[in-house]
Amino acid sequence: MPFTPDNFRNALFKGGSKEFQLLGLDAFVNALEKDFFSSIYLTKRLNEKNECLLTLELTCNLSLAGLLFHFKKDEWGAFHSKGYSLTRHLKILESKNPFFIDVDEFSIFLKDTAIIINRIHSRSITVELQNIVSEIGRHYVYMTKELGEMPFEIYIPVFDSDEEELHIDSLLDGPVFIERDKKEYYRYWGLYFESEKNPLIYELEKRALLPGSLFIFP
Template sequence: MTMQRNGFKKNLNIRLDENPPINGLDNFKRNLEKDFYSKVLVRSCSCTDGGGNLVISVECPLVLGELLFHLEKGNWGNEVSKENIGRNGSSLAQRVSELRMENEIAIEIEELNFQLKDSTLVIKRIFPQSIEKELHQILEALIKHYIHFTKGLNKAVYEIFIPVFEEEFTKKLPKADTDPEILQQTYLRYWGLYFDSEEDAVIYDLSRRSFISGDLHMLNH
């Protein structure tokens, strides 16, 4: 899919239901609001079959730099806390696990997005339970790479889409949840970024800590 300036989310072909018939959803939402100190909207989408596929929007009254500061200090979300990860996987994983226990249908997070005061972070599912399993690694990488992709805080990013793929790699996604080699290449390989100073999206290569050119693809469920 072409990544143009109108933004990733405007390109996503999913229909959302703001009142999904899922047990325990109100408690799930309230717990996430406590964990992330944010307003949370949970909707279901029709992008896959056979379960409750959720799109979670976290509206946080911080700019990205402030969020990363509090995240690194362990004051927000507990997603990069080693103690929390060792015990429960992550706060999000714990909440989703609790929600699954209350329902007979499969529950999947199809998308998690953080709506900040100055930017939006969009994370897409790439294999079963991938978002809650990998969120802490994604946020740790965001802390680590923020100074690099903003060119020493000199470039203002307003949308981050995680992940984007080389075309050949998308063919391997169906088996990604069972192939360790593929797992290592997923969320922490390429990100798509929008900057105020750029007409179109640019691709950030995490391994090289640099921008690259080429035809990469985002997931369009």
């Protein structure tokens, strides 16, 4: 059966498997591994709109300080090349396949911490990744308790529980994704510390650590 979006929709409607192939996937992963100094584990899924969403888990043999050092030297991530690595190679991958492809989660497992970045709108990770890493560098001292303790997990972003839920229920169509403004990436991050029983929230504007009980983690 030909590899087309219509055939995917028909198969899913009939209860068929959601397993599918992406053409050019090995080249995509190999290119990112080189530019991000990492080994990469990738998973993929089709959402309700028949879009392909990727989860990328990067294992990088650097500390967070080391990553920021190479980032500032314009090495890690190849952000200043002509069309930086993640955007360029995602476009190449998409050109070889019959549907929209986006990054749903981008996780970086370092020697001293893990950074988990979640999609909040279409292309949000590819567009904002460079700015997010830059902000991690700017707030490094404050989010590590004045260099006293490194969080072992960093979630970007988290949401105030008084805000509208990220997902709502629809009786007809199931879960619906609500796109958020890119500013959400730069308001609250969730931090886990070995010395803390519960997660803390880092508020970027005030450069302050807050209790995490009133926030929604991904």
